[in-house]
Amino acid sequence: DQQVKQNSPSLSVQEGRISILNCDYTNSMFDYFLWYKKYPAEGPTFLISISSIKDKNEDGRFTVFLNKSAKHLSLHIVPSQPGDSAVYFCAAILSRYNFNKFYFGSGTKLNVKP
């Protein structure tokens, strides 16, 4: 049973517009949430994170929003660029006994059209 879900397998956006990627989770005990970006034939790379005690974190064009009551996480990319085309994974971390266990969503493939 997946504890982290990304229900949209793909998203297509025009260059310059906003991309919104969504993620839902079931476990209210998660401590942190992260977004990873993955290009073909490469491993995922860390993009941005948010603590469970925050509701927003911003880094340049990337902003992550956390709605704990809805158990929902979203990543906003503004403005979207063709180089942002990749698969985006959300992940949730359960931190226990000095070990961080990661739970990953299935990914959303973003295509930014020039």
Add this chain to the structure above:
Amino acid sequence: NAGVTQTPKFRVLKTGQSMTLLCAQDMNHEYMYWYRQDPGMGLRLIHYSVGEGTTAKGEVPDGYNVSRLKKQNFLLGLESAAPSQTSVYFCASSKLAGKIYNEQFFGPGTRLTVL
């Protein structure tokens, strides 16, 4: 600084054959992980290690074994490959966990096909 490297990049096996996937990291990270990624599913943890000489089971450990004889290397073994093990395998490493999380750094992946 190569980060996390994996060998091989691709492999085709026949059912019943064995093989070992090698992961190496040069960041002096304590923690190392093996994941598999299947279509429509997130990365699932197979085994992990919290330090040299230690290993532990993850979510989907059956059919796999691991060893961490050196801090920088984490080996994933398939004793008798099955078609259900066809997947993309990712290795990752991270610093010691603590009150502040440490993100994982991933290798480029190994695409394994079992016929």
